[in-house]
Amino acid sequence: MNIETSGIKTRQWTLLAALTAGHFVVDCFPGTMHTILPKVQSDFAFNLSAGASLLMYFLLAANGIQVVIGHLRPEKTRPLFLYIGLACSLCLGAFIVLPREASSFWPAVVILFVCGAGVGMSHPEFMRAVHTLDGISPAVSTSIFMAGGVAGFAFGGWAATAMVQRWGFEMLWLFCMMSILTMVLLWSLRVRLACEGDHAARKESPAPQVSFWPVFVMAVLGGSSSSVVVFGSSAVK
Helix, strand or coil: CCHHHHHHHHHHHHHHHHHHHHHHHHHHHHHHHHHCHHHHHHHHCCCHHHHHHHHHHHHHHHHHHHHHHCCCCCCCCCCCHHHHHHHHHHHHHHHHHCCCCHHHHHHHHHHHHHHHHHHHHHHHHHHHHHCCCCCCCHHHHHHHHHHHHHHHHHHHHHHHHHHHHHHCHHHHHHHHHHHHHHHHHHHHCCCCCCCHHHHHHHCCCCCCCCCHHHHHHHHHHHHHHHHHHHHHHHHHC
16 A cells, blocks of 8 residues: 555545544434433423424424435535534524523424424535545445444433533533534535535446335334334433
8 A cells, every 4th residue: 555545545534533523413412302301391391292392393303304405416525514504503502591481482493493404404415425435445434424423312312411410501502512613623624525426427337226115114113213212211201
């Protein structure tokens, strides 16, 4: 392996580490919302139905926005929605200044909807950026990237619960700061996105065709069951 090839591989591993860290950060927000829900219901005098509705709006925004924008900008290499999404996630900070009363429900819905949309908006371009790392096996890069998101979801729930219980909702600003640092890091590394045309040109043989709808149904069932389990455990607390 010559010096130039070694440098390319080093850069790609650096990019993978940064993208995985970014995935970790954005997925902290869904984990946070699941576990601090009992505290939200208590402080804002929301009943169980209102609390579940807040979580529903957050998750609908986080997942629905990916269907809406995931197919856009297929030929663009510069991230846009990735940065917009990270910026929208900062709206969680506005949740801190809401009056602690039941009338704050709809403002809370707006804040969490925007935050959730930001979380979801960043995901398609994060994954497209991973696809540019052709010097790393796709099985390895994808596995590491996805593991970062799972770890972020778990860490967000654990850390937010501990911090909010001890110091209050103001500690949610720390997650906002993590989003800002992620934006700075990815911008400084000049992250680029894979193009649909480039991906098609690299294909040496036609890929096996998989029907969309069976995969979609499996994803819906898997995502719904995990959300029900997490919300159920939060409600019990």
